[in-house]
Amino acid sequence: MWTFRRNDTLTALEIGTSKVVAIIAQLSPDEAINIVGFGEAKSRGVLKGEIVDAKAAHEDIRAAIHQAEDKADLEVHQLYLAVTGQHIRSHHFSGSHAIASADRPISPEDVEDVMAHARRFHLGPADHMLHVIRQYFMVDENNVRHSPVGMSGSQLSVVLHAIQAQKEHLQSTVKCLRQMSLEPENLAFSGLASGLAVLSPSEKEEGALVMDLGGGVTEYVLCSKGIVSHSGLLAVGGDHVTQDLATGLKCSFDRAEDLKRKYGAALVDEGTCGKIREISNETGLTDYRVEVETLQKIMHERLKELLRIIAAEIHRVGAAPLFRSVVLCGGGAYIPQICLLAEQVFGCPVKTGKGHNLNGPSSVTDRPEYATSLGLLKFGAFDIARERELESRRLPLGRRLRNLFRMEN
DSSP states (O other): OOOOOSSSEEEEEOOSSSSEEEEEEEOOOOEEEEEEEEEEEESEEEEEEEEEEEEHHHHHHHHHHHHHHHHHHOOOEEEEEEEOOOOEEEEEEEEEOOOOOOOOOOOOOHHHHHHHHHHSSSOTTEEEEEEEEEEEEETTTEEESSTTOOOOOOOEEEEEEEEEEEHHHHHHHHHHHHHHTTTEEEEEEEHHHHHHHHHHHHHHHHHHEEEEEOSSSSEEEEEEEEEEEEEEESSSSSSHHHHHHHHHHOOOOOHHHHHHHHHSSSSSSSTTTEEEEEEETTTTTTEEEEEEEHHHHHHHHHHHHHHHHHHHHHHTTTTTOOOOOEEESGGGGSSSHHHHHHHHHHHSSSEEEOOOSSOHHHHHHHHHGGHHHHHHHHHHHHHHHHHHHHHTOOOOOHHHHHHHHHOOO
């Protein structure tokens, strides 16, 4: 569907519900990522992460790209694209391969065969495979976390985590970009990109849940033992909180958004009991009054429900024991007391995420709302390194597979 071109300049593009972000970076000879351009525009043509107004989206994308191009003093023609939306699906699946002789050690070809067999299924004609992440191999009944090459057994199996998207939704976005002479080099699930940006190597190994609280959707990935063990998406975001406020406070959506930013919190502040805020109009006259306690109660209930749904899903798939901490990113990470609420729901330490191992202004690298775009830069750097390794065949198969499917620095 897409052509792939490589060079040492990376451009990340996130087309979100609330904003469009473009970041340009250059790879140094030692593979360090150096940010040289940044652009941002308010998003007007996107709903729940999917383009619904191509004209408005075109204008917003072009505005963000132009800003980044001006700062970097170069033109963008290829980019890495973050994808999200309700059409994203993730699940585990497996494949098996019989070893010709139990006396013969497992070969690299056996590993390639079982991987190919596992990937051949579970992909419908309308689906596009975004990511395939190896969980573990099995040699007969024994789990093997690393390469099984050299081991003996009668059957080799592999368990994979797959993240899929619907081609129709991807094609509409790619078409919009191609109309601007922009070509996607590769696509990445937004939640996975956010995880790449904000997790340290030790957090990936020890186990961490990353939640990106966006305007239209909330994506999450769970990393454990260095790999993505589970991922998902909930079509609920900051806009739903705003809509709840608009309904509960009987005001317009725009006013509810303003009230949320000024007085909102994930937990109800006891000091707000009985407090009334008077809101003035353009003439300076008071035309609206809001009970802050009521506002915060509405926000608390919606955010608590959101976090509990994710927690319940993680428990359902048996992944709850795999993480020790939670990292929040996206614009929702700025909501006062959101980390404390998440600690109550998940029962573990929670922090706001920022970019790791990226060279650039802290106004970009340290901001949780840019996690997806920052992670795309890492994804692109890994992509380039992976292609070079696979082309040169300098690494043994086991190492190449680890680089291909594991989230490594």
